Every structure is written in C-alpha cells, then in structure tokens.
Amino acid sequence: MTLPPPIRIGKDLLGLMYIDYMMNLPIYPLFRRLGLCLIFVNLFAPSSTAQHKSGYTLVIHGGAGTILRKQMSPSLEQAYLRSLNQALDLGEKMLADGKPALDVVEAVVRLLEDDSLFNAGKGAVLTNAGEHELDAAIMNGQDLKAGSVAGVMHIKNPITAARRVMENTEHVMLSGSGADEFARQQGLDMVENSYFTTTSRKNGLERAKQAEAEQEQKKKQEPTASFKPIKSDWKYGTVGAVALDQFGHLAAATSTGGMTNKRYGRIGDAPLIGAGTYADALVAVSCTGWGEYFIRMVMAKSLADRIRFGNQTLAQAGHDLIQVELPRLGGDGGLIAVDRTGEFILPFCTEGMYRGYVKKKDAGSSSTRQVAIYKD
C-alpha cells in the first residue's frame, strides 16, 4: 500500500529503529531523536493527511427513481448489486494503493459506463430521435479544475473525455459534434452510436413515447385541464462517484445518457458544474434525479455552500436540500457526497437509488462497505 510521504518515511524509520534497538547498535540514540522529530512532523502535518491516517471513502450511485422491489426480479436485483460491488472493488483497490481521488472517480464511472445496466455509456437511454446523447462531468476538489462534455454521440467513455477537456484544454465544457471531434483528436475510444443501445432502453423509449401520446390525447379531450409533465422512472438514471483519497483530496464524477425521449438537444444537470457535479476542498458531490430541478437549485454547489458558509453539517445540508427543498419545488432524486473528514451521505427522495459506499477510517481499521437499492 502506498502511503503519503511523511507517514511512509516515519514507518520506514520506525522499522530501522526497531532493527537497531533489537541489535543494540550504537546508532540507536540518533534514530530515536530522528523518530521523535518525525512524530512532531506528523503532529503538525497538514490536517488532511494527519486526520485521515490513510483512510479513504468512496461513494457511488447508479441513479435514483421509482425502483420498487415488487417490480424487480431477484436475478436483476443481484446483477445490480454485483455491479455496484464491482465498482467499489475497483475503487477501493485504487484508493488503498494510494491513487488520487480524481483517478478513482474516473475509473469507477468508466466501469459503470461500460455496464449496460446503468443509464450512462453502454446502456444509455434513447432520445426522441432514437439516438444516444451522452453527458459527463468531472471535478477535482484540490484545485477546482473541471471538465465536461454534453450531447456527445460517439465517445465510448464520456467521463474520460470530460477529464481530457479538464486537463488538455483551457475550456471546461465542450458540446455536441465538436466535443466528439475533440475526443477523436485525443485518441479516445470512439464507437458507433448504436454501440450504446440495449433492448431494455429501446423498450423504454417505446413506453415513454406511448405515455406521451396518451397524454397528448387526453390534452386534446380536456384542453383546459392542467397536466403535470410525465414524470416517470425513465427520466432517471445516472452514474456517479465521489471520493476522498488518502491525501485528503476530493473529487466527483457523473455520467449519464440523460432522459429517455429527450429532444431539442436537452442538457440535464450531470454535465453542469455546480448542478449535478461539484468538488472543492471541503466536499465532493454527484447528483441523480430530475435534472431540471437540480439545475434550478444549483444542487451540488448549494450543498457545498451550506457547509462552507451556513455552518450546516453534511447530513443536515443533504437532508434540507433533498428531503425538503427539492420536493417543495416539485422535483425528486438524490445525491451522494463525501467531505474531507471522510463523512458521507446518500440522501434521496425517490423510491430507490442504486448506491454503495466503502470507507476506511484510518490505516489501523478495516474498511466498511454497503450496497443498496431500496429506501428501507
């Protein structure tokens, strides 16, 4: 396991001191003095490193929505839980190996993009035109650097394109065919749009179009009645990851196929920095839900600011935003967030949210992990 430099040096020196002490060599007093110095160095090291003691936290989501136990087959349920666990496996290994949070959230989201169960990358929902338009964003809390792509159609892993935007351009957000062209120039894996299609999503589009046609019909029959926008399961589904690494750095990543049956180049909250994705030195956030409400509430930044300026705890801020303000405005969904102490939340106000976390408090403790789908 790769440790941050001061801890690693400390460990090495302690080892040498032990050998020295056991062999009763004359250099022991020198080593003891050095060891004491190192204890002081560690005591006054930046709180992030000192505080985490090689702990880390990874939280993931695979979308929130009307996920009911009675509608889910046991085998599908197991498949979702297996996928979530695989994502946590990958992320935890990287975090334990001392990889930075930014690498971890990208890798985890890539895995979920490649997994056809989730509405991102392969398995993304279909637009009204029967195509896929994908959105993704990534943000590094350490330096507030961010990258995002919206409405891309040929990039196998949009989250990696978002990272390239962040690192290899002076831009934050690229869109449409221009973003596809950029990814091609960067040498990223490009695919036919049909690569993303699955039977399940084709059926989803058909159901959405049918529901829309029925509502249009009703509207014609009762032109004065007010109709709520069709709000249904197929609106949701996004994947996201937030992580705190061993060095106390935070990062967030989100990727989505957006809304089934979307048209007019609709962009949701996922690729918008501050709305669906945000990370700073204090907190990293990834959202999922009815994107339009998350944009209007600038959800992820709202959470961060309530903590930074409102003296709210992470739990309190998450509760207020997701359980109180979001439903009050008429929206729903959920989010995942982790702060720099490793505390995390996964609030949602839908029937379910595909979600999971793995957390290791410090070097001495073993990690805890959970994956879940439903509210209870």
Add this chain to the structure above:
Amino acid sequence: MTLPPPIRIGKDLLGLMYIDYMMNLPIYPLFRRLGLCLIFVNLFAPSSTAQHKSGYTLVIHGGAGTILRKQMSPSLEQAYLRSLNQALDLGEKMLADGKPALDVVEAVVRLLEDDSLFNAGKGAVLTNAGEHELDAAIMNGQDLKAGSVAGVMHIKNPITAARRVMENTEHVMLSGSGADEFARQQGLDMVENSYFTTTSRKNGLERAKQAEAEQEQKKKQEPTASFKPIKSDWKYGTVGAVALDQFGHLAAATSTGGMTNKRYGRIGDAPLIGAGTYADALVAVSCTGWGEYFIRMVMAKSLADRIRFGNQTLAQAGHDLIQVELPRLGGDGGLIAVDRTGEFILPFCTEGMYRGYVKKKDAGSSSTRQVAIYKD
C-alpha cells in the same frame, strides 16, 4: 403607472371615499370601514411590496475586458454610452410602468443583442470555423424558473428562446441544432448565421488566429517553456441585465457569442444556471468575463449563497469573489447583481466593463442613473 393590486384598489377606494365625503352621501361610513380594512391589508401585505414603495433597480453590463481609454476613439466611446443609455431607457420605462423584472431583463437583453457593438446576437464573435454559436440564459427569482440555450446558430434573439424554454418546456437547457429547431417551432425570428457577422468581429477572429499561430510557433521553438493560454480582449464580451421590479421580484438574463476563435462546441458560463446567470428571492446576478473560471467557481450561485448563508453583504460578497478569489484562481471579469432591497453592485477586475444602472428608491424619489466603461 400600474400599481400592484392592493395599492391600486386602496387608491381607487380612497378616491371614492373622497368624492363620497365631499358629497356627504350616506354611504360614507361604509366606505370608511372598507378604507380602514384596506389600510390594515396594506400594513400586513408582503414586505416586498410594502418595502419598495414603487422603487425599482435595473443594472446592465455589456462585457468586461481590456477596455483602455487610449485604445477607444471618442466616437466609439460615445456610441457605447449611447447604447447603454438606450437599454436603461427601455428598462426604466418598463419598470416605471409596473412591468415584471423578468419581462424587463428579457427586453433589455434583446436590445443589446440587436446592437452590433456587443458580443451577443448581432455583433457576436466568430468561432474558429468562422461561424456564430450563441448562448443565453434567463432566470426568474420568484419561482427559481430558468431557461437557457447553448450553441444556437439561427435564433435572432437567443434570450427570448431561453425564456420560451423556461415557459413552454419542462426543460431548462436546450443546445445546438435541437434548440434552433425548438425556436423555429415556437415561431421565433430565425436568421441566417451570417446575420450576426460584423467586420469588426471578422477582424477579431483574424487577430485571434494570428496570436494563436504565433504562440504555436513559439511553442515549437521552446517546447519546454510553459505558455499561458492566450488571454486577451476577444475572450470577453457578454451582455446581461438584472432587475428588481416594483413588486420586489428579481430576475437575471445573460446573452453572449462566447469566445472568439472558440471550437469543439465550447460552452461558457453565460447559459449555465448558477455560473453566469442566477436569480432567487434575495439576489439576481449576471456575469461576464473568462467563462471557464466563472464555471469552476459557480460564480453567480456563490454570490447568492454568501448572502443567504454567509451573512455577507452584497458588496462584501461581490468584492471577495471578483477582486480576491477570481484573480487568485487566475481568471478575470466582472458581474452585476441587485438584491431585494434594491442595493446593487458592479464589481470587475479587468481594465473596464461596459455597465450602467438606474435606480428609483421609492415612489417619492426621482431615479438616479449612471453609465460607465473604465475603471476610474
């Protein structure tokens, strides 16, 4: 002047009471009772209405950047000031007539879009491909409703398309040719892309490409040297308006042609709710500057949250964000903001910002107005 309903009814009733009193008719006691009720109604009316006493504030900007007096001809300077004054004329007339803030910011931004001096609508900058891709957003503070379009190429007034997205769809953000198609279906004025082109912007693109080519050349000569992104005047220029109407409601609107020489479907901060444009019940904000930094800072929402949660004054929050944090991150630009008491700010950390305001404190006072370009 249209007054809000309770005040208008009160005025009418007072008029009737006066006539009745003068004519000594027997119905006077009844009217007196009604009048007293109305006084009570007004005393307990929502504070927003009571507080403003028919005051209003409108603040506008036409972009921030390296605007130096020595580089500006007196006639061009006069043209800019005239344009800013015309925008304030239009907005003030509407506010005085009791129009809602949302209508006012849309109308003012439309006027600035039609004005070829500013980088929005006609007169927008050119992309690397020699075309125009326009972005705009509008937000209503009263109900947090918002609409935005990004990368549109044929809508004469993108800000009106943004408002249609807000009012006639369940979406917040539409992009690219899909957004153009939506605007066409809505019956908005559509134009050839070349409608937006001016000689000045053609020259701007040529200069930008030349500077880029020179930097590429230098990079080849000194491959190890680090080069800052080309940061120059042509990055900037956006128009925006924020208003507080007589009813205490706030709204914000921003429109831009983005960055000269942009490519890959780059989207800046202007159409991103929370970044370049934001309004809630407390404050309305419109930004201009190096968009990427405004996105990473989620600038407009940051300002709102510092006021809501950080107990900062508008002036303090604006100063901290624009004069301290933005330059610290490496960006520059400015913003305009108005709060629900009618206080406003126009901070910027560039050489200049085309800007202006008009404010009427209450029904009894006359309005104050100023337009300016440079720092001093």
